[in-house]
Amino acid sequence: MIVVTGATGGLGGATxxxxxxxxxxxxxxxxxxxxxxxxxxxxxxxxxxxxxYEDPAALRDSFAGAEQVLLVSGNDPAADMVALHRNAVEAAVAAGARRILYTSQQGAVPGNPYAPSDFHIATEAILGDSGVAWTALRNGAYGPLDQVLGPWQRTGVIAQPQDGPVPYTDRDDIAEATAELLAGDRSFDGPVTLTAPTAVTFDDFAEIASDLAGRTIERVVVDDEQWVADQLTLGVPEQITRLMLTWYQAARAGYFAETGPALAELLGREPRSAADRLAAHAAA
Incomplete structure (x- = not known):
C-alpha cells in the first residue's frame, strides 16, 4: 500500500x-x-x-500496512518542523514501510540562506539514519507565478529584489513524477533534484512577458529593505516577508541554479518550462 500525507493540500492532492x-x-x-x-x-x-505530524500515535495508525509513505513537508515557520518530521519518519518506520519519500527542496545544502533549507537538511539526515530506504525529492520552486512576479500584467513592471537563475517548475509535473516513483519500478536512493529544464531570472521573465503582452514589461530591481517595507505596507506579516527575502538572497547566490534530467525522465517528456507556465498564467 502507498500512504500519502498532505493529501488535502496542493502537491499531495495532485499526487x-x-x-x-x-x-x-x-x-x-x-x-x-x-x-x-x-x-x-x-x-x-x-x-x-x-x-x-503532531500526534505520533495517530500517525502510526494511519500508516498501518504501508509499503511506501510519501511525507509532504510541513511549512509552518512557527513550528519545530524537524521534530514534526522526525515523528513522521519514526511512524513510517514503525509501520514497516520499505521506502519513505520526502518532499524536500532544491538547494537543500549547508550555507543556503533560505531558512527552510535547514529543516530540510535535518530531515534528510533523519531519513539517512532511519534504516529504511528513502528518497528526498528536492523539488524546484513551484509556487504560483503571480505570487513570484507580482501584478506585471496590470503594472507593466516586474518589481522584485535582485534575484538569480531558478528553474521555476510546474507543481503538477512534480506531482506526476512523484506518483510515477511511488507506482512504478524506478527509484532513487537519497536526494534527487526535480526541476524544469532551464533556470531563468526575472530579466528572462520580463522578456518572455513582453513577447506575450505585445508591449515592454520592465524589470525593476527593488532594494531589499524597500521591498520589505512595501510588503509590510501591503499587510504581509514581517516574519513571512523576511523569510521570503532569504529566498531571493539564496537565488542571487546561485543556490537554486541547478537543473537535472530526472523530472523529464520520470515524465517521459519535457517538463513545462517557465515560458509555458507564464503563457498559461497570462491566458488565465
Missing part, C-alpha cells in the same frame, strides 16, 4: 490524482488532519485515515 491513474484506489491510503476534507477521495475508494 493522489496521478496515483489513481496508475494503481487501484484500494492500494492508496491518505493520512490527513481533517478526514472530512478527503471525502472526495473516500468516495473513489481511497482509504482515508486521520493523522497529523
Amino acid at each position: 493522489v490524482e496521478h496515483l489513481l491513474t496508475r494503481v487501484p484506489a484500494g492500494r492508496i491510503a491518505v493520512s490527513v488532519r481533517d478526514t472530512g476534507k478527503a471525502r472526495h477521495l473516500a468516495d473513489r475508494g481511497v482509504r482515508v485515515r486521520q493523522g497529523s
Whole structure:
C-alpha cells in the first residue's frame, strides 16, 4: 500500500490524482488532519485515515500496512518542523514501510540562506539514519507565478529584489513524477533534484512577458529593505516577508541554479518550462 500525507493540500492532492491513474484506489491510503476534507477521495475508494505530524500515535495508525509513505513537508515557520518530521519518519518506520519519500527542496545544502533549507537538511539526515530506504525529492520552486512576479500584467513592471537563475517548475509535473516513483519500478536512493529544464531570472521573465503582452514589461530591481517595507505596507506579516527575502538572497547566490534530467525522465517528456507556465498564467 502507498500512504500519502498532505493529501488535502496542493502537491499531495495532485499526487493522489496521478496515483489513481496508475494503481487501484484500494492500494492508496491518505493520512490527513481533517478526514472530512478527503471525502472526495473516500468516495473513489481511497482509504482515508486521520493523522497529523503532531500526534505520533495517530500517525502510526494511519500508516498501518504501508509499503511506501510519501511525507509532504510541513511549512509552518512557527513550528519545530524537524521534530514534526522526525515523528513522521519514526511512524513510517514503525509501520514497516520499505521506502519513505520526502518532499524536500532544491538547494537543500549547508550555507543556503533560505531558512527552510535547514529543516530540510535535518530531515534528510533523519531519513539517512532511519534504516529504511528513502528518497528526498528536492523539488524546484513551484509556487504560483503571480505570487513570484507580482501584478506585471496590470503594472507593466516586474518589481522584485535582485534575484538569480531558478528553474521555476510546474507543481503538477512534480506531482506526476512523484506518483510515477511511488507506482512504478524506478527509484532513487537519497536526494534527487526535480526541476524544469532551464533556470531563468526575472530579466528572462520580463522578456518572455513582453513577447506575450505585445508591449515592454520592465524589470525593476527593488532594494531589499524597500521591498520589505512595501510588503509590510501591503499587510504581509514581517516574519513571512523576511523569510521570503532569504529566498531571493539564496537565488542571487546561485543556490537554486541547478537543473537535472530526472523530472523529464520520470515524465517521459519535457517538463513545462517557465515560458509555458507564464503563457498559461497570462491566458488565465
